[in-house]
Amino acid sequence: MTVSVQETDFDCGAEVAVLSAGDDEAGAVASFVGLVRGGEILAMTLEHYPGMTEQALQKIVDQARQRWEVRRVRVIHRVGRLAPGDQIVFVGVSSRHRGDAFAACEFIMDYLKTQAPFWKKEETPSGGRWVDARESDEDAARRWSGGN
Amino acid sequence: MTVSVQETDFDCGAEVAVLSAGDDEAGAVASFVGLVRGGEILAMTLEHYPGMTEQALQKIVDQARQRWEVRRVRVIHRVGRLAPGDQIVFVGVSSRHRGDAFAACEFIMDYLKTQAPFWKKEETPSGGRWVDARESDEDAARRWSGGN
Amino acid sequence: MSVKVLYFAGLREAMGRSAESVDLPAGVTTAGGLRDCLAGQHEAIRTAKNLRVAVNQQMVGLDAPVADGDEVAFFPPVTGG
Amino acid sequence: MSVKVLYFAGLREAMGRSAESVDLPAGVTTAGGLRDCLAGQHEAIRTAKNLRVAVNQQMVGLDAPVADGDEVAFFPPVTGG
Numbered sequence: 417m418t419v420s421v422q423e424t425d426f427d428c429g430a431e432v433a434v435l436s437a438g439d440d441e442a443g444a445v446a447s448f449v450g451l452v453r454g455g456e457i458l459a460m461t462l463e464h465y466p467g468m469t470e471q472a473l474q475k476i477v478d479q480a481r482q483r484w485e486v487r488r489v490r491v492i493h494r495v496g497r498l499a500p501g502d503q504i505v506f507v508g509v510s511s512r513h514r515g516d517a518f519a520a521c522e523f524i525m526d527y528l529k530t531q532a533p534f535w536k537k538e539e540t541p542s543g544g545r546w547v548d549a550r551e552s553d554e555d556a557a558r559r560w561s562g563g564n
Numbered sequence: 565m566t567v568s569v570q571e572t573d574f575d576c577g578a579e580v581a582v583l584s585a586g587d588d589e590a591g592a593v594a595s596f597v598g599l600v601r602g603g604e605i606l607a608m609t610l611e612h613y614p615g616m617t618e619q620a621l622q623k624i625v626d627q628a629r630q631r632w633e634v635r636r637v638r639v640i641h642r643v644g645r646l647a648p649g650d651q652i653v654f655v656g657v658s659s660r661h662r663g664d665a666f667a668a669c670e671f672i673m674d675y676l677k678t679q680a681p682f683w684k685k686e687e688t689p690s691g692g693r694w695v696d697a698r699e700s701d702e703d704a705a706r707r708w709s710g711g712n
Numbered sequence: 713m714s715v716k717v718l719y720f721a722g723l724r725e726a727m728g729r730s731a732e733s734v735d736l737p738a739g740v741t742t743a744g745g746l747r748d749c750l751a752g753q754h755e756a757i758r759t760a761k762n763l764r765v766a767v768n769q770q771m772v773g774l775d776a777p778v779a780d781g782d783e784v785a786f787f788p789p790v791t792g793g
Numbered sequence: 794m795s796v797k798v799l800y801f802a803g804l805r806e807a808m809g810r811s812a813e814s815v816d817l818p819a820g821v822t823t824a825g826g827l828r829d830c831l832a833g834q835h836e837a838i839r840t841a842k843n844l845r846v847a848v849n850q851q852m853v854g855l856d857a858p859v860a861d862g863d864e865v866a867f868f869p870p871v872t873g874g
Contacts (some may be wrong), residue, residue: 428577428580428581429578429580430577432576432577432580432595432597433577438649440602440603440649441601441602441603442599443598443599443600444596444598444599445596445597446594446596446669447580447597448592448594448595448666449580449584449592449593449595450591450662451584451590451591451593453588455588455589500588512601514598517596518666518669518673521594521666522666
């Protein structure tokens with residue numbers, strides 16, 4: 417299974433291990449963990465569109481496979497209520513070489529933050545508010561589209 | 565401790581967890597694991613220059629800290645005899661934002677492959693041979709030097 | 713002639729519902745037409761900024777066709793992870 | 794006037810040793826001078842391609858000064874990780 421959207425937490429070490437297990441050709445595993453930052457936020461709640469969100473994530477993975485030489489990919493995105501310090505998202509990519517692994521991993525993260533159907537509501541001391549789309553995320557995704 | 569050169573294996577999941585533990589401002593952890601690829605290689609032996617190698621790794625980490633907003637960094641490089649599938653190197657970087665974490669992690673890996681004093685001897689069915697420096701690794705490191 | 717309409721995030725809260733069955737009025741054949749029709753009934757849709765739409769779980773433009781039995785979702789711009 | 798000389802990797806194997814104490818001949822004041830001096834005694838150093846040198850654990854050029862008590866390391870280009 418490549419893509420999971422789930423309320424439960426994940427084990428980064430176990431996921432990284434699976435990406436290269438039994439694969440002699442995997443010389444590189446790049447991975448990313450996104451976490452809830454603190455500051456003024458007490459908690460956040462992530463909502464998704466069951467079915468469509470998983471499809472969107474799979475499509476992002478497929479695009480990465482077309483662009484780079486990738487062996488295995490794993491994407492886990494949590495939904496529900498999350499507190500500062502909680503893990504939100506895991507992306508891991510194995511490849512023969514580190515350049516492909518890094519590029520595919522960062523590509524998937526950038527697209528995931530902008531294209532995938534997730535919505536974030538933040539709880540602050542002054543109440544809850546739905547987060548607006550951030551321009552910097554759209555910039556990050558846009559830089560990949562030059563080669564398309 | 566930021567930098568370790570050791571014969572013993574490492575636990576990627578534990579290292580990633582430590583990078584963000586107790587740090588509310590760490591929203592992103594990018595990490596990389598390098599592994600011994602199989603193919604014609606039965607095993608490899610990695611040699612280092614005790615003292616100088618650790619200094620070189622610390623210098624690379626310091627350079628990354630000057631270039632990007634980085635919170636914690638961990639570098640582990642194994643030495644001694646390693647077989648296909650074995651972990652060789654771990655680099656992990658925590659940051660507020662994913663762009664800094666990815667860039668610093670890949671920068672450290674690229675420099676580590678070219679600047680740090682490690683030498684690799686490969687065991688093949690036809691005997692052992694010391695690996696020559698590869699041009700592609702020097703290219704990868706060179707692309708970071710434009711901004712210096 | 714009806715479609716299943718879904719709402720997400722802030723729009724779901726403003727609508728007070730996550731899903732409903734909507735009879736397609738005669739002449740409504742696109743996502744944009746459906747949006748206009750719903751906007752006439754609900755201030756939350758009338759005032760939504762940058763409303764996005766998906767038909768059968770595919771992001772589409774407002775000129776995308778909508779037919780009997782389709783699943784049509786309206787939601788704000790995504791703000792993932 | 795002596796320095797500690799270290800060899801690594803293929804050069805260590807070709808030299809048959811990993812470290813030795815070398816008396817600095819009169820007039821030898823640089824890493825390059827020491828390299829030339831050792832090359833006169835050891836074919837492994839004479840034939841080494843792209844030999845790198847570090848003085849007191851810092852990579853240096855062949856014109857770097859070498860003084861009594863220094864640690865001087867010779868090794869092939871690095872091939873890490």
